[in-house]
Amino acid sequence: MSKLHVTTTVNGEVQEFLCEAEETLLDVLRDRLGLTGSKEGCGTGDCGACSVTVDGRLICSCLMLGAEAEGREIETIEGMAEGETLHPLQRKFIDMAALQCGICTPGILVAAKSLLERNPDPTEEEARYWLAGNLCRCTGYDKIIRAVLETAADMREAS
Amino acid sequence: MDYHAPTTLDAAVDILAGASGDCRVLAGGTDLLVRMRSDMAHPDAVVDIKRIASLRTITEEDGGWRIGAAVCGAEMGEHAGLRAAWPGVVEAAQLIGSTQVQGRATIVGNLCNASPAADSVPAMVAAGALARIAGPEGIRDVPVEEVPTGPGKTSLGHGELVASIFLPDRAERSGDAYLRFIPRTEMDIAVAGCGVSLTLDEDGGIIRARVALGAVGPGVMVVAEAGRMLAGSHLREGGLQQLATICSAAARPITDKRGTEHYRTHIAGVLARRAAVIAYARAGGTLE
Ligand SMILES: Cc1cc2nc3c(=O)[nH]c(=O)nc-3n(C[C@H](O)[C@H](O)[C@H](O)COP(=O)(O)OP(=O)(O)OC[C@H]3O[C@@H](n4cnc5c(N)ncnc54)[C@H](O)[C@@H]3O)c2cc1C
Ligand code: FES
Ligand code: FES
Numbered sequence: 001m002s003k004l005h006v007t008t009t010v011n012g013e014v015q016e017f018l019c020e021a022e023e024t025l026l027d028v029l030r031d032r033l034g035l036t037g038s039k040e041g042c043g044t045g046d047c048g049a050c051s052v053t054v055d056g057r058l059i060c061s062c063l064m065l066g067a068e069a070e071g072r073e074i075e076t077i078e079g080m081a082e083g084e085t086l087h088p089l090q091r092k093f094i095d096m097a098a099l100q101c102g103i104c105t106p107g108i109l110v111a112a113k114s115l116l117e118r119n120p121d122p123t124e125e126e127a128r129y130w131l132a133g134n135l136c137r138c139t140g141y142d143k144i145i146r147a148v149l150e151t152a153a154d155m156r157e158a159s
Numbered sequence: 160m161d162y163h164a165p166t167t168l169d170a171a172v173d174i175l176a177g178a179s180g181d182c183r184v185l186a187g188g189t190d191l192l193v194r195m196r197s198d199m200a201h202p203d204a205v206v207d208i209k210r211i212a213s214l215r216t217i218t219e220e221d222g223g224w225r226i227g228a229a230v231c232g233a234e235m236g237e238h239a240g241l242r243a244a245w246p247g248v249v250e251a252a253q254l255i256g257s258t259q260v261q262g263r264a265t266i267v268g269n270l271c272n273a274s275p276a277a278d279s280v281p282a283m284v285a286a287g288a289l290a291r292i293a294g295p296e297g298i299r300d301v302p303v304e305e306v307p308t309g310p311g312k313t314s315l316g317h318g319e320l321v322a323s324i325f326l327p328d329r330a331e332r333s334g335d336a337y338l339r340f341i342p343r344t345e346m347d348i349a350v351a352g353c354g355v356s357l358t359l360d361e362d363g364g365i366i367r368a369r370v371a372l373g374a375v376g377p378g379v380m381v382v383a384e385a386g387r388m389l390a391g392s393h394l395r396e397g398g399l400q401q402l403a404t405i406c407s408a409a410a411r412p413i414t415d416k417r418g419t420e421h422y423r424t425h426i427a428g429v430l431a432r433r434a435a436v437i438a439y440a441r442a443g444g445t446l447e
Contacts (some may be wrong), residue, residue, distance in 0.1 A: 021160040045193060048259055065162065069166070111259070114278060129345060133346060
């Protein structure tokens with residue numbers, strides 16, 4: 001069976017790849033495009049470690065086929081910092097020690113960025129519900145939620 | 160596996176009808192890809208319906224709403240008109256999974272996956288929703304409860320797919336609600352679920368009611384007796400108690416890791432009375 005040829009935009013750059021029909025977007029990002037920031041925690045939509053946005057919408061890249069990416073705009077963790085300048089969420093996660101092993105972190109950052117783009121002033125409850133699909137085995141969530149809410153406050157002040 | 164991404168409904172039907180092996184519709188993929196991943200499904204081909212523009216819209220039609228089969232839960236939640244007309248259906252759709260799952264999952268996928276615990280299904284059934292089925296013979300509309308026929312099974316024939324869901328014109332003074340019980344507050348499968356839709360007269364008396372239960376039988380259950388009992392009542396304490404008793408009696412649950420038969424039977428009644436109270440308030444009724 002011949003491979004599928006897909007053209008898509010990842011973090012603003014046009015990318016072309018060949019993939020099998022069964023391959024997930026996560027497989028493609030990691031194994032074909034070398035973007036290993038998105039992690040595979042479960043492969044079944046439960047953990048959120050593979051979170052990316054597609055045409056601005058947050059999804060699990062393990063539950064989308066690579067072939068579906070044709071013509072779409074994908075944003076991954078690799079597109080979050082601008083060069084050496086970290087996104088305020090990334091900076092805050094480091095400052096507040098909102099990560100330990102770091103497996104969940106790329107997904108949580110991508111998900112949190114998507115939240116703040118839609119809702120610059122989320123309540124704690126809104127932030128917890130938004131991130132309910134992002135599991136973390138290490139931090140106990142409290143530091144994560146606090147880092148997200150503090151970043152939101154900083155960003156509101158700065159704008 | 161072959162991957163097809165047709166851009167018209169006719170083309171999708173042609174591919175499905177012409178397929179010899181196991182050819183599946185791919186909507187949000189939040190069930191199908193999990194099944195493929197877990198070695199529980201090995202399709203020869205998938206037909207991705209998300210490139211069919213007509214299936215991606217929510218449109219007003221004859222006073223009701225038509226929701227395309229490729230519309231995801233998040234899009235339903237963002238649609239102010241739909242939310243205002245059918246808050247119970249939208250809240251049920253939005254209970255499916257996480258933010259990430261909401262960005263993909265469809266109510267038609269929820270229906271066609273045919274899990275007894277599918278959250279949006281009791282709400283659609285209570286709403287009197289119709290599924291529009293497209294196939295080689297043309298188009299037909301059927302009540303949503305006729306689509307799933309048992310766990311993992313549907314009444315769809317070879318070459319058929321569901322193109323959209325139609326939520327009918329909402330009478331004045333109507334309201335609907337869906338509640339489910341899960342041990343956590345998010346990301347879990349219903350132990351029991353209940354959808355209620357009510358229409359009131361000017362004095363707050365119920366004219367029409369539909370009640371449907373999920374996760375307490377092999378498929379969604381319409382509790383016709385509950386609807387008959389509610390019609391003509393004012394939803395006072397005695398009536399709510401009776402509603403709970405009828406729904407518990409109608410429940411046919413099994414015992415599994417999520418709950419015992421006894422517990423589910425009880426909780427079906429509790430959810431029914433609570434959902435009825437919410438639907439009644441949404442319809443503009445005031446409880447005495
Ligand atoms: C982490 C996670 C949490 C979840 N939580 C919940 C939950 O809380 N409640 C709940 O009810 N479900 C839950 N689910 C299950 C799933 O998300 C839902 O059932 C969802 O609505 C499926 O929709 P989909 O569009 O992704 O379907 P798909 O996976 O694309 O399809 C599901 C099935 O329906 C068929 N199908 C899809 N569209 C059509 C069509 N138009 N015509 C004919 N057949 C079609 C497919 O071939 C497939 O067999 C969860 C799943 C995950 C991964
Ligand atoms: S790897 Fe995708 S949700 Fe866990
Ligand atoms: S930091 Fe280890 S899983 Fe979250």
